[in-house]
Structures are given as C-alpha cells and as structure tokens.
Amino acid sequence: MFEYAPAPESREIVDLRPSYGLFIDGEFTEGSGPAFKTVNPATEETLAEVACASADDVDRAVRAARKAFGGWSGLPGSERAKYLFRIARIIQERARELAVLESLDNGKPIRESRDVDLPLVAAHFFYYAGWADKLQYAGFGTKPLGVAGQVIPWNFPLLMLAWKVAPALACGNTVVLKPAETTPLTALLFAEISRQAELPPGVVNIVTGAGETGAAVVAHPEVDKVAFTGSTEVGRLIARTVAGTGKKVTLELGGKAANIVFDDAPIDQAVEGIVNGIFFNQGHVCCAGSRLLVQESVQEELLAALKRRLGTLRLGDPLDKNTDIGAINSAEQLARIRSLSEAGESEGAERWSPACELPERGFWFPPTLFTGVAQSHTIAREEIFGPVLSVLTFRTPAEAVEKANNTPYGLSAGVWTEKGSRILWMAERLRAGVVWANTFNKFDPASPFGGYKESGYGREGGLHGLEAYLDV
C-alpha cells in the first residue's frame, strides 16, 4: 500500500452556528421540543445544537405550507422552474461548503460528498426544474397534490432532500421536510439557500427532530402526500398510519441486494464493483450490494482478489481527500452493525477484515466480509446497513436467480458477466427495481429509482418520479 501524507479538506469554508432553529414560513424559529445535539461521528465532537419540532411546531409548518400552496401551485410552471434553476445554481456555487458540512455531520468521505452527493443534488434540481413547465407532456396530468410531508434518512442527507424537494416543487406542491435526527445540518443550510433564491415563504419548511417529529408530519391531517425514505419497519408503520386517508404515499425502504458474479466476468472490474457496491458510503446505502453471489468455479480467485483490494482501502478522517471509508454515522448504527456481525460469527459464517487501524475517537467499523454464509443466516437476510459483505455461492444461472430473489426486499441487484444474452436473461428475472449490469451503485436524476416487494413503492427520479407528486 502506498503511503500518502494527510490531505485534509479545510473546514474553514463552513460557518457553523452554535444553534439552529426550525425553518417555517421562510423564517428560522424556535422549536418547542427539547433541543438536541448533532455530532461529528468521526470525532464525537458536538457540531451544533438543533431545535426539536413538537407536534405544534409541525402543525405551524403544515399551515405555512398550506398557505403557500395556492400561490406556488398557481404560478406558471415556467416561473417555478426558474426558482428551481436558481436553487440548483446556488447549490453549485456553494457545493464545497455543502460537501464539507455533509462530511462533518454524516461521516462520509469528502471524496464522496464532493464527487457524488453534491453533483447529484444539483443535477436533481436542474432535472426537475426542466419538468416544471412540461408536465402536460408527462402523462400524469398537471394537478399537484397539495402539502407534501417528507421524511428522509441520514445516509445521503442532502441528496435525499433533493430527491424529495425537487420533484415536489416542480409539480406545484409545497413541502414540510423532516431531516434525520443525526444529520440535520445540510438541510438547514438548504433553508438558507432557499432564502437566497427568494423562494416564497412557506413553500419549503424544515422541521428537525427525531421519530416523533416525523410521525407528526406523516399523521398531520392537512398533509396530502407522504414521502419517506428509511427502514422497512418504519415504512410499515407509515403505511398503517395513512390507511383510510386520502394521502398518497411513496416509500423507499430497505434492501438486501445480490451482486451476482459469473465465472466469465472480468474479475478486476467485478472486484471494483463489489467494493463500490458494499463499501461506498460505509455501506449505509439501501441499495448496497450486501450479498455477493459468486459462481462456485471462480470463488477462490475472486475472493483472493477482493481481499487484496480491501487491504488497500483507507479508513479514517472523512475530510481527508484520500479516505475511502469514513465514519459510521452514529453510535446506535455502530452497535447494530456490531451485533449483526456477531450474529454472523455465532451462526457459523467466517469473518474476515483487512489489517485496519481504527481511530480512537468516533464511530468506526472496518470493511468486513463473511464467507460460508447460508441463506438462512441472519447476515444473509437482514439489512446490516454497514460495511459488511456476505458471500454466498451458486452453480447455475437459475440458482443465482433463485437465491437473489430469496428475500422480502427487491430494491436492486447486480450482474457481472461478459455474455450479453445472459445479462438480459438475468435482468428479466431479478425482482428488483434497479439492475446494475457490469456496474453498481450508479445514480442519475433521469433514472427512476425504487423497489419491488418490501423495499417500498413509487419511483424517484426520471419521468416516473413525477407521478408521486401529481394527482393522477
């Protein structure tokens, strides 16, 4: 492994305030719940204190969004488009600041926040800006739903905000968004950006808090649309909560994707794809390729190459530009990854990690793979949401399909083979919303994303993403 001198990105670009309020009706206001701290997961240092929205605060936000709805939905689409273009441009202008803040609050490597998250965030606003005045051509009508209540996770804080807010606004809805409790800061900076863009007050409202705040958003009777990204468990609760109401719901939930490698696959490319599939963003990715299905005849060769590659991954300071693997987002998530990994060992799978020094402070977990995993093992069934790969084998394409689909989830899948007809044969049979063939974890605003089965319903991105925010 080459030695590199540290190359930290400066955090001077970020102007952190000691405390942040809620963003309601265009103003930052106090929250009536108990304020909470958000920490840098790489150091456990407190970054800021953040207001917690009570049910009353959520009610205020929903009323502000309702009040703003008439004006916003009444604007010509071309005017809404220009607001979104403005936002996209300001995001590009402040991209580095947002990337550093994202890495500070989330723990993801700056290389990812800078080169993946932020470019996609801006692109998403550009993409849906362009739809705002072309809805009549999309096939879902042009009537917005009203107030959208949106609850997003901590793994891609600003990107998930973009996936939710951009199509909602393009279609003429107004928004009450709740960021994740552990990663509220980029959403609050987005609030400031919406002010710079002179977005009319109330069109976007941001209420910070934990699960209770999210539940209040979902259950509010004046919310017409619920959009949620997060765990399948919470997704079920939300589906129950909105039952019997007129609310439209889209859910983007968990996954346990199979990444399938055939014996004719280019091994080096497949190894890169496997690494990107499960170690990108510390494995905090709902569509992560967390189950490696490798054809038996190339298992040894592939695993040797994979282990060699894992030995070169650099874990450490998320702000260091050389870092491949950053911090686990929270102590709670770290505990979950640890306990599931222990279950892997106790159920009989073999655990392996490269030699990897973990920093003393902060939340860290080394890249880990398990071999000898059976389909019945907990680590083959449950979403770990961490840098942990379970390796299983198969002999025939039919067996690969059978094993890949043997999960209640259906968000994504990967296929590695040089044979074109086999790719299409596999892609047709994999019950998953996204199939990456000879690639993995690629995202684009023009490309619909979302799950089959218990990975949720509805699509985000592309033309299909409009359907979620229109009264079809």
Add this chain to the structure above:
Amino acid sequence: MSRLAVRKTYKLFIGGAFPRSESGRSYAVTSPDGDFLANAARASRKDARDAVVAARKAFPGWSGATAYNRGQILYRVAEMLEGRRAQLAGELGLGRAEALASVDAAVDRLVWYAGWSDKIAAVHGTANPVAGPYFNLSSPEPTGVVALVAPADPLLGLVSVVAPVIVTGNTCVVVASEPSPLAAITFAEVLATSDLPGGVVNVLTGRQAELAPWLAAHMDVNALDLTGVTDADLALRCEQEAAGNLKRVLRPVPEPADWTADPGLTRMTRFLETKTVWHPLGV
C-alpha cells in the same frame, strides 16, 4: 308439457378448476325483486389461501409469456364472452336491453385491454439519458399476485378490474360482487375456455367482509385492489393489514361508479413495477 330445466351449480374458480367451497357453505342469491336465483358457494379462508397458491403458481408462466400471447388470450376471452352474450345478460339483474348493452361494454373493454399488452411498455417505459456512458432503460413489470374486491356491477365492473391487472402479466384472486356473484362464475367459465392458463384468475364468491381481510393480510399477495369495498371500516382494516408486507393498495371507488367511462391507464399502472437496467457503454 314444459321441460324442467337443468340448473347450473355455481362453484368457485381456483387454479383453472371449479371446486365447491371446502367449507361446504353456500348462500342464496336472489334477483333484485327478491326471487331465488341460485345458491352460490360461500368461500372460506382456506379457499382464499388455495386461490393465492394457485395465483402464485401461475405467475412465472403468465408474466413470462410474451405480451403478444397475453393479448391474444385476452382477445380470445372477449370472443368467448361474446358467445355467452345472451346467457350473461340474463344473470345481470337488469332489463334485457340494458343487460345486453352491459355485456357488450364488457366485451369491448376486454378488446381494449387486450391491445394494451404489447403497448403499455411503450407509454409507461422510458429510455433514460443519464449523464455518463451508460445504457439505461426503465420498463414496466407486473407486481405479482393481486387480490381484488370486485365492484357491485356484476360483469362490466368485474371485467374492468380484472382485465387491466392480468393483461400486464399479474395473476389475481378476485372476490366477486357479494349480492350478484353469478355473472362472475359464468365469466370464469368463459376464462376456462379461452386458453387462459389455470390460476391466472381465481374467482371467489361469498362474504366480502370475511374474505377481504384474509387476502389483505396474506404475505404472498403483492397488491390489493379494494375497488368494490363499500364499508369504510372494512376498507381501513384491509389497508392496515396490507401494510404488513407493503402491498400496493388501490383504495375503494365510491358508488355509484361509472364503469362505462374511459378507464385510462391507472388501473394497469397501479399494479406495475418499474425496473431500471443500467449497463456501461464501451468496446
């Protein structure tokens, strides 16, 4: 001397066969005037589960059939229905002219949906111009096993909810209109003689309130169409049960529903998943 008619026994339609309810139960079906028409099978939880098993078993074959083949079979269903025009008109509890018009509309609806089999992907799929060297295509695929509660309109309503679900490759279990189930069973006879593989459509007759919650809670059902549920409490309970495995839910349509209106695409698209496939470009 007038001849005594041979009456038909109205049974269930599960996996391509016509069994009685395993429960041995039946209920009397009457005309709008209250005259006895027939005893229909009163399906049980076990019948509902058998129907789901049949629908699941039929799914790989039906969803894997070519769109052209599915279209041909739906068109064949329309042909067979046309041939039963007079018989079905007598089972709708309407005046003769109105009944014939309703059967005609059902036939026409089948023909309309039959044509969608190889066109829905063209209007609901997309080629996605992503910012990178990748081929990227989104195509619709059937959701899986769909449980349907059919609306009161015994034939046109039934056809209007079943056809859009199966034309795209889903299989289904349908609970027929509770007061007027006879046309649904005769329609099942039409399906049984149309080369539709057994299990693609399974028809249960009986109590909506008894059957719908079992189907809503069934973990091997992927989607739930509550169109025909008239009781708000029952609809609420079913939607809550459906959350258990995150079924796609179509909420009830308020009666009186106009089944002669242009159906649009939503009854098809609600039971479709979008699959997006990426592949790098290169030499």
